[in-house]
Amino acid sequence: MSKKILIADDEQNIVISIEFLLRREGFEVLVAGDGEEALAKVRGERPDLVLLDVMMPKMNGFDVCQALRADPDLAGTRILMLTAKGRDTEVSKGLGLGADGYMTKPFSTKELLAEVRKLLGM
């Protein structure tokens, strides 16, 4: 069974590439344009991995991460945070809030893919 991945990012231009990349690799891909939608989709669709952008409308990535980690049912969901800020403090905040990995834009698609595989245990 193919793994299910949710891309939560309001930047359409990056979503296009990541979505294309992951589908090509055989993953099932879902997309959410803001924090609230991301949270709802995680609860409804139970993806294996969430690619979570920090800066999103309605609810930012940190809050989403925190909400997910507060729900014991979703403990198995892996979270990979994506950020356009890349300050060290932010990275440690994300990891502190329970993210499993952290990538700073701009990243190479190969690295992203490797990280995704690693988190999914593939």
Next chain:
Amino acid sequence: MKASHKRVLAAAAVCLLVLGLVVATAALMLAGEADAGGNGRSTEERMVALGALVLAACALSCWGVYRLDALYAGAPLRMAEELKATLAHSGLRLAEQGASELRLLAQAANQLLDVREARENDVAERIREARASLEEERSRLAALMADLSQSVVVCNLDGRVLLYNQRAKQELSAGPDGRNAELLGLGRSIYTVFDRALIGHALERLQQASSEGAAVDSPKLVGSTQFVTATPAGRLLRAHMSPVLGGDGPHHAQVGGLSVTGFVLVLEDVTSSNERHARRDALIQSLIEGGRGPLGSLRAAGEMLSDVPDMAVEQRDRFLHVIRDEANALSAQFEKAASAFSNDLRERWLLEEILGGELLAVAARGIGERRASERRALAVKTENVDEDVWLRVDTFGLLQALRYLALRLQDEYQVREVRLSLMRSGHLAQFDLSWLGTFMNNETAMSWLQDPMTTASESSPLSVSDVIERCNGDIWFQRERVSHRAFFRTMLPAAAAPKDLPRAIIAAAEGERPEFYDFDLFNWSAASHELDDRPLAELSYTVFDTETTGLQPSQGDEIIQIGATRIVNRRLLRHECFDQLINSRCRLSPQSIEVHGITRELLVGQPTIDIVLPKFQAFCADTVLVGHNAAFDMRFLQLKEEQTGVRFDQPVLDTLLLSAILHPNQTAHRLEAIAERLGVSVFGRHTALGDAVVTGEVFLKMLPLLAEMGIKTLRQAREASQRTYLARLKY
């Protein structure tokens, strides 16, 4: 025994002796007579002869005593008196009188006095010299301090201000509304301006540094510390604090007999440079962080396009669109940052804001003057000057460049007149140096711009181009064949008018050195004395007076002017005064206008009492209030307590009552009458400040007189005042 008694006794003793001799003679004569038996003179005759003899002998001996007395007793006494007089007047000498032995003594004493006078003159001369040099140093110090672009404040350990400069006064005296609130003054507490905890912490660090130095067995009192703080007016200051060392500081903190007795604060206004740094940081931050998103999208799309050769056309178009889109977004962001940054670029050169018109005027004068002195006139005209253009340039360099070009034109092309113009062109300023007729070729012009600026009188390693580049501008040579004009055109970025122009230093009046320092305050310690038991001479006072709409505070009359000045260490500080008109809705009675001359028009636009009183309270902080008939003014202030929430609960002294203590038999205790009695000249009466100054001078004259009466402390003065007041009430 007194000298006169001795004389009387001596005379009496001599008389008795003579009498004894005469009696003995008489007895012998009588005995002889008896032996001779009746062949002599009658008894009466003998008695007369004896009486005459007695009288003559007495007179002779008295005269003798008198002479001896004059020689050996009177002369030494007179000499003693003269010698005493020389204690006060070293120019006096002893008269050589009396016996020759005494004359010798007088000569010796006079020699001693000569030596003493010479010594005294010598000492006086040295003191005069020392004073003169001290005075000179003080003037130099005052001038130096006045010229500093930083604020300097020196305080003792209690935070009392001993010295400050003009800049400090301007920077630190502004209240929260930016207006002058006289927060800084001699003997005032620095804590009205800065947070006590902040200064305390810095002081602790200084003392720490000192004692740490002691701990490692290298007695060193070192250390200066820095902090950044904000003034009440919201300016950001970087403070550099260093200790003042002395031998009489707190014992426990002494190192090698020295300890911190006070501190020097050097303050620099970093508001604008801080803003600039913050702006630059924000810019860089936005460039870095704002760039990550678009770059991430670009990179991902690019990698997809190159990694997946067999992509569907539709999909490929989507990626291409992403690339175009993000590249545009990135470009726009880049442009924005670049234009924002250009103003801050090359900050390391001392670029300063200057009004373009002003720069032109200075340049025109500079070029014209130089040549006038060499008797070869080069006319300089300014035309088309846009008066509103501000530039941010290296003024000195730019003026040098203009002068250099103009002089070369004159020297090498015999140009007689140059014109300067300045116009705005979008966000740039266009600045032309033009002349008529003579053309040079482009190569020559280029070399002029690239050569180091060297003329007969001065040389610079920089070229004109260098200077213009520093100012973030560009310069080129151009000509217009139609108008027969050629010009060097400079384009410079126009600057925004600066928000905080450097405030001009207010120069002190001629011959009058402002009282900005008083090192005697070093020995002050507010904590060690209860205010009441401190000597009057040691206290700080705020002498104040008010003008009012009328004489009935309870019926709604109000204060319309407060004037005050300060007394610190028995000096009236005329430079630290408070002078404020107060807008009041109350009607001004014609009688009151006659007294103070303040009309309704003068009060329009002035602050109201609820704004003025807190400022006045700050001005009075830590001082004793002094007023003439202060009860009257205090009544007005008290009636405003509820409305303004400002309470004046410091001690108050009243010169009216003090005058009654000093001269209980006088009936007139008006300010003029007292001033006249105490020899204070009165001017500027019936302005609040004028009256306050007169009251202050009167008060200062009263202090020694009160001390003579045994009234030396504040408590004594208050108690004595109370007694007179009560006495007057009973009366």
